[in-house]
Amino acid sequence: MRDFSYLRANTVDAARQAAALPGAMLLAGGTTLIDLAKCGVTEPETVVDISHLNGLDRITVDDRGVTIGALARMSSVADHAEIKSRFPAVSEALWQAASAQLRNMATIGGNLMQRTRCPYFRDPANFPACNKRTPGSGCTAIGGVTRGHAVLGTSEACIATYPGDLATALVAFDAVVHLGDRQVAVDDFFLLPGTTPEREHAIEPGEMITAISIPGSAAAGRSTYLKVRDRQSYEFAAASAAVGIEFETDGRTIRDLRVALGGVATKPWRARAVEEALKGKLLEADIVKQASLLAIEGAVDHGANHYKIELAPRIVARAILKMGETA
Amino acid sequence: MTSKTRIPIQLQINGQRHELEVEPRVTLLDALRDHLGLTGTKKGCDQGQCGACTVHVDGQRVLACLTLAAQAQGRAVTSIEGLADGDGTLHAVQAAFLEQDAFQCGYCTPGQIMSAVACIREGHAGSDDEIREYMAGNLCRCGAYPHIVAAVRQAALEVAS
Numbered sequence: 001m002r003d004f005s006y007l008r009a010n011t012v013d014a015a016r017q018a019a020a021l022p023g024a025m026l027l028a029g030g031t032t033l034i035d036l037a038k039c040g041v042t043e044p045e046t047v048v049d050i051s052h053l054n055g056l057d058r059i060t061v062d063d064r065g066v067t068i069g070a071l072a073r074m075s076s077v078a079d080h081a082e083i084k085s086r087f088p089a090v091s092e093a094l095w096q097a098a099s100a101q102l103r104n105m106a107t108i109g110g111n112l113m114q115r116t117r118c119p120y121f122r123d124p125a126n127f128p129a130c131n132k133r134t135p136g137s138g139c140t141a142i143g144g145v146t147r148g149h150a151v152l153g154t155s156e157a158c159i160a161t162y163p164g165d166l167a168t169a170l171v172a173f174d175a176v177v178h179l180g181d182r183q184v185a186v187d188d189f190f191l192l193p194g195t196t197p198e199r200e201h202a203i204e205p206g207e208m209i210t211a212i213s214i215p216g217s218a219a220a221g222r223s224t225y226l227k228v229r230d231r232q233s234y235e236f237a238a239a240s241a242a243v244g245i246e247f248e249t250d251g252r253t254i255r256d257l258r259v260a261l262g263g264v265a266t267k268p269w270r271a272r273a274v275e276e277a278l279k280g281k282l283l284e285a286d287i288v289k290q291a292s293l294l295a296i297e298g299a300v301d302h303g304a305n306h307y308k309i310e311l312a313p314r315i316v317a318r319a320i321l322k323m324g325e326t327a
Numbered sequence: 328m329t330s331k332t333r334i335p336i337q338l339q340i341n342g343q344r345h346e347l348e349v350e351p352r353v354t355l356l357d358a359l360r361d362h363l364g365l366t367g368t369k370k371g372c373d374q375g376q377c378g379a380c381t382v383h384v385d386g387q388r389v390l391a392c393l394t395l396a397a398q399a400q401g402r403a404v405t406s407i408e409g410l411a412d413g414d415g416t417l418h419a420v421q422a423a424f425l426e427q428d429a430f431q432c433g434y435c436t437p438g439q440i441m442s443a444v445a446c447i448r449e450g451h452a453g454s455d456d457e458i459r460e461y462m463a464g465n466l467c468r469c470g471a472y473p474h475i476v477a478a479v480r481q482a483a484l485e486v487a488s
Contacts, residue, residue: 001352002352003350003351003352004351004352005332005351006334006351006395006397008397027395027398030393030394030395030398031375031390031393034354034375034392034393034394034395035374035375035393037352038373038374039374047351047395049395049397049398051398052401073387075387098464099378099463099464099465100388100442100445100446100449100451100461100462100463100464101378101381101388101389101390101442101464102375102390102393102464104387104388104389105389105390105393105394232459232460232463233459233460233463234463234464
């Protein structure tokens with residue numbers, strides 16, 4: 001790890017100013033930044049430590065929803081009683097992510113800024129070509145080992161999977177990222193790779209995530225996060241689905257439905273086609289399975305990741321039907 | 328490699344205050360092992376994947392390999408050396424690991440024990456499944472997992488009684 005200057009920020013304004021300097025990066029939980037610095041992927045000149053800022057770790061719940069301070073730890077949000085009862089998919093996405101130690105370190109703001117786990121991206125010494133790391137250098141993953149790579153939202157420049165769980169739940173429930181005074185919908189905060197895969201987030205130099213807010217809804221209150229992976233725990237999703245559902249008063253007709261996919265796309269992937277196909281319909285297994293195929297519309301595989309195209313709709317259907325069982 | 332100025336930091340480790348001068352990139356793990364001679368905390372992957380370097384910071388289990396030493400200034404750090412009582416009486420989790428033979432080579436054991444102490448304190452040791460889930464961040468290449476789960480289960484019962 002290349003050495004850097006260390007600066008501890010005492011106010012949000014000081015942190016923003018320091019972060020705007022060339023080569024400066026914000027340090028919160030460190031689980032992404034220090035990891036990638038050790039891999040040689042990031043080489044900050046200055047590390048601006050914001051982990052000691054006061055007041056940015058609050059979780060505030062009211063009638064409209066919840067606001068989570070950027071420095072709240074994944075573990076405390078996962079265990080928060082009202083997050084569990086009003087946004088179960090958010091709690092489940094969090095406790096099924098990483099390990100207990102990492103969840104105690106990683107912050108909610110930092111979680112949104114985590115980078116892809118593409119093994120080529122993470123290994124500059126062996127794989128110099130990576131458009132995300134070095135724009136214009138090419139993509140080693142295309143034509144390489146692609147078992148973990150994305151099938152949705154890819155481009156000719158990059159097929160790296162967005163690895164996070166939390167943001168998949170956030171995008172399903174229309175969460176908003178607070179960058180100080182500016183607010184951005186989570187769906188717009190994450191960018192498709194297109195021709196500029198090096199740019200992953202709609203955040204400008206000198207900006208800092210201060211909070212996220214999630215509007216409350218009946219669908220969020222009746223939600224789940226279903227994660228399928230190569231081992232039982234402590235692994236990224238092969239495919240996952242955040243699903244929330246609200247029924248009409250008959251308890252069988254779908255009034256509102258939210259569906260988002262993780263582990264299969266280049267960004268947290270809202271599956272609106274599935275939602276629209278099922279609104280107003282009765283919750284029946286055949287109808288749900290058929291509609292869930294829409295989740296993967298436009299998917300393109302690169303060989304070894306073909307299984308995700310079959311897996312993702314099955315997970316969506318399973319999650320929707322699971323939520324229906326409790327009707 | 329650019330050379331940056333070493334910075335003075337104070338660390339509170341196992342109730343003792345230490346003053347040291349380190350490069351800003353020095354992790355808490357390297358500070359403990361190489362600067363303070365506290366080699367009980369192990370370096371496994373050094374990449375946040377194996378859990379061998381688990382310590383407690385302000386009572387929470389974290390990975391020392393992904394924590395900068397400078398970040399830990401102003402926090403209370405507990406390493407495996409600080410777990411037993413002053414008179415050498417082992418912590419209930421340490422005793423349970425001995426009794427259940429919860430290790431083979433022992434390299435992952437300090438991290439396993441620090442993680443288990445926190446796991447029990449968090450209330451995540453209610454069943455074998457829950458223990459497996461909440462101890463998943465500590466890998467054991469020898470595969471002593473069944474005995475580790477037994478040790479955590481035993482210690483959780485002892486701590487509760």
